[in-house]
């Protein structure tokens with residue numbers, strides 16, 4: 136049973152966090168809900184409790200998921216599914232990347248997360264309350280956040296490819312033409328802020344209009360969104376990857392092309408925006424060329440097949456480097472190079 140916000144504010148103001156749950160029989164709740172209540176009682180300040188939990192969740196999920204990909208990068212068996220073969224990140228690259236990611240986390244995300252609780256309260260979002268909503272309530276909400284973020288990201292990401300914004304902000308994220316898990320949030324702090332808006336504005340707007348959202352649902356969404364972003368940068372396309380089960384899911388294969396070719400595929404989770412607006416033409420052409428090359432090389436040795444594929448990838452990457460130089464204004468563009 137949830138208390139109203141006024142009672143919560145009064146209880147918090149008097150430092151009696153235990154009163155938040157005065158009318159709730161905690162013993163009847165699940166272990167996660169009991170832990171949740173114990174956390175708010177222990178911290179004794181809902182603003183700090185929410186801020187700290189949000190930051191810890193983000194760090195644990197982000198680096199926890201990245202560790203999985205660091206391990207996969209270290210096992211040669213998995214390299215057969217690497218999208219850009221022979222481009223395994225070195226430990227130095229991974230460490231450089233980690234430092235930049237931590238810098239963004241502490242300069243942009245930490246202050247933003249700290250402001251989250253007061254904003255959530257204004258919007259009527261439930262925070263300390265238990266029990267959590269049912270999965271039937273959470274599922275459609277998370278689905279809406281996925282769709283909203285994907286569309287927001289599609290347009291914001293294209294804007295970041297516009298010359299001045301690219302040169303001063305988005306270029307950092309494009310440092311790696313063959314990305315790896317940790318590179319998901321390797322970005323300029325301004326980019327973290329701009330694109331992070333797509334992740335958080337969905338729940339904010341939803342809560343504003345419906346007044347029915349628990350922060351636990353937001354945590355589920357953010358966890359899934361982080362998995363999506365990290366996996367899309369992993370550089371691997373396994374036969375069991377989600378995009379082979381859900382054909383509209385973008386996955387690593389879709390986003391890897393964006394890094395390699397510097398064009399097309401601007402969305403995050405789904406393929407439909409790029410298909411609808413025709414910004415996947417070069418990507419689809421590339422897939423056809425890869426398929427044609429495989430068919431032509433049938434019967435040839437494995438080494439010859441791999442060499443043909445590497446040649447094709449090198450061509451696409453060279454085109455991408457030229458398109459990037461045009462976007463930055465370091466070489467003039469011509470009609471044959473369309474920067475998107």
Ligand SMILES: [Zn+2]
Nearest residue numbers: 292296305393
């Ligand atoms: Zn980009």
Ligand SMILES: [Zn+2]
Nearest residue numbers: 308368390394
């Ligand atoms: Zn990326």
